[in-house]
Amino acid sequence: MNQFFTAADYFVLNPAIFLALFGCAILLFDLLLSPDPKQRKWLLGILVVGLGFAGVALLKQQLYLNESGQSQLTAFQGALTIDRFALLFNWIFELATLIVAIVSYNYLDIEGEHHGEYYALMLFAQCGMFFLAAGTDLVTLFVGLELMALSFYVMVGFLRTDKRSNEAAMKYLLLGAFSSGFLAYGFSLMYGLAGSTLLSDVSAAISKRGPWDPVVFLAMATTAVGLLFKISAVPFHMWAPDAYEGAPTTITAYLSVASKAASFAFLLRIFLGPLASARPSWEPLLTVVAILTMTVGNLAAISQSNIKRLLAYSSISHAGYMLLGLIAGNETGIQGIAVYVLVYAFMNLGAFLVVVAMRRKNIIGEDLDDMAGLMYKSPGYAILMLVFLLSLAGIPPTAGFLGKYYIFLSLIETHHYVLAVIATLYVAVAIYYYFRVVKTMFVGEMVEKAPLASSFGLRLALGITGVMTLAIGIYPEPILRLAQSSLLK
């Protein structure tokens, strides 16, 4: 009989424990504080300390892997695996949570909804993401997903008095629950096939049956639906624009970066794990989905006049590009997804941060027109936004180019020439709508003259994302090595 909770288990689970504990600590401590919004700074402090503890725990794991030369650490009889893949994604989550949290402090004041639960929910969500990146067991993964999703349902609807926020949360909840149902159905079939919830056992069972076995196909299809919903791939993207628009902008940023990264980690674990041998059956399916995702994302973005919706559609199209890496399926492609997710975290966070800064007391600042003449009002923000948009479009020398570069290269290497041409042509479409924003910022006539919101946290966060977006683009070597070592084999 195995011991249930060993020191090794604890070591692997450590980051999640800290995240959960500090999340609870925020909830408790919040009760002691007076309702004055200023007091919430203590909660932000707890969150940062919690992230610090989790970060140290992750660092220890990373160092342990480096020193021992092992490729992974497993715990709970294989239900959790810490490998470099999991660590890379966890670093992305840490970064995203930290940046969103320090920006939220000022933003929530402006929105007039500064409550302690917000910070606790962020930590809970990140805890869920930890399990998505590190889970190698169907149940662990599913629980992780639900933990993350439930936190997000609440955070999306955090602006209680705002109709759009409520609507967004409701839509997201209903569709999210629906997709989780699909996923659970797929997982139950996998369990039925293998008689075990461990991904390694499921892999063995599926490869024995072959890709075209009807049960395998059904399990693959239903699981794929659930996963594609989470990464907002077309035709399961309907929730994204509404949720992105209605949610508090900080949460939109968080949702579009951290949640998407976690879902991609999850998707890769499943498709490169249990479903790897079923590739012949899902490759055509995902190819169609990827093309549709790029098409709808890019074309719908053209006509948006709300900047958050525009970025929502752009984020849909990015999911399409990342899927292409999986379709190519070789080492370059998988590495490409890792690089893409990483640079996407910086550039997309950055772009949303500028939108966060647009929100001021009495000014919603979400319309494209609100950005008019930004260059002559707040040149710093305008130039940063330009950098982020160029990066999102994939123009060198910004980080975004690297992500695209790897995806294109992997498609060429695997002889997916048509896909490569389609993907490159959509870059030109994308530049059109990103440059609608640029045009408004640099050439448009200023509508209102109120300066953009600014706080220490916002400036720090913009500084980090902006510098990283350029630095990775100009000298990507360290990031590439990191991604290369994090390949999921």
Place this chain on the structure above:
Amino acid sequence: MDQHLLSIVLFAPLAGFVILLLIPGSQKNLIRLWANLVGFGSFLISLLLVSRFDKNIPGFQMVERVDWIPTFGAQYLIGIDGISLLLVMLTTLVGFLAILSSWNAIDDRVKEYYAMFLLLQTGMIGVFVSLDFFLFYMFWELVLVPMYFIIGVWGGPRRLYAAIKFFLYTLTGSVLMLLGILTLYFQYHQQFGAYTFEIEKLMTLDMPLGIQQWVFWAFFIGFAIKVPMFPFHTWLPDAHVEAPTAGSVILASVLLKMGTYGFIRFSLPLVPKASVNVTIVQILAVLSIVGIIYGALVSLMQQDWKKLIAYSSVSHLGFCTLGIFAMNPNGIAGSVIQQINHGISTGMLFLIIGVVYERRHTREIAEYGGLAHVMPKYAIVFAIAMLSSAGLPLLNGFVGEFTILQGAFEANRAWAAFAVMGVILGAAYLLWLYQRTMLGQVTNGRNLHLPDMSAREIAVFLPLIAWAIWIGVYPKPYFDLLEKPVQQIVQRVRPDYYQGAVKADAGTRQHGGVATMQAGAAQ
């Protein structure tokens, strides 16, 4: 400093750009002065390149190599041969003159304007000196953003349309070109087991014709849009008409050369089998000839002075591409010379439009007439520019067009016959333009008291005029400079070309074929 001279030339404008950002925007004159200093300084530094360059050494010189992204084999690898040297000099000179010419023309958002120009300058030089495809692509794309802003912010009434059209056209071309680059990169890895973007290494690839053709067309789209070749030229008139004067000058003089340079530096040597493929050569030659004649005919019909010059660019660039795809030393050398010539003369023509536009704020040809009476100095400068563009002997245009026609004649007589029609039409639309704007009586009362050119305005033209006359009267140094690189390219594309020449010449001079050929080109 000597080893890094090329890097200094490349990054001097960028350094100037960074310092410019530190100057407060209200100090307009200080900003102008600084930008001019940087432009002039960069030009002076680049003159050192000429003195250090040894035309007798084949291959690239002043090579600098630093590992940049070892993970996928991209290097910071720059160097120049005769072709790039000429284009770099053109860039630094015209770049400086464009900045100089903007002193009075731009009074709005001055800081941003000059910042964009300096950034553009580094991007353009980078394109001409990169010997690593990844680096090249970075610079190639870097050029787009500043040019978008120059057109989109300081341009005419339809500037936003023109700017995004320019951006979308070139970007579409360049992403497809990227696919071609990646194919080469991947092929190299398959054959040699290593990843590299180094152009000289990629040249050692041996690929079947099928793949070469795909790569060729991918490159073709990227370069042909930039040149622009017919039928990808439609962005050009819009961009030229809407851009501010200095923007048009840079666009015509330097930016378009990125496309022709791409053909010479990349298409020909990297995919030689495809480049000499009969079908491809025929298609390219026909497109070039259509461009030459179509561009000239459309120029004849223009009511707008600037649009006329814009379409004339399509025609002149048609000569350049025709020369390249004649695939012989005369054609290619002539093409490079003609690229420089076009940079000089069309740059001057756009500057000339800028001079009257600053005074009258219209470009309608019908608004002018008889300006020679009011602005005699202006009429002289315009005459020189116009004649140099029309290809009058003893001016630069003649040398380039003549050599290209020689090359075309050698390749296919019909091409030469059609191209000659372009020369005739070219003289027609330019002379007619001159007649309508400069000669006769002053038809419009508002033109009666226009001031003639100021000293600063004349100073802008002097170097270009001097250069035009130099090339026209004594082009030998230029042909000498191009001899080695052109020979290498022809050797690469048509290995049998020189052998044939040697055989034909065997009776008298065993190994003198090459020399005779070059001497012929130099005449």
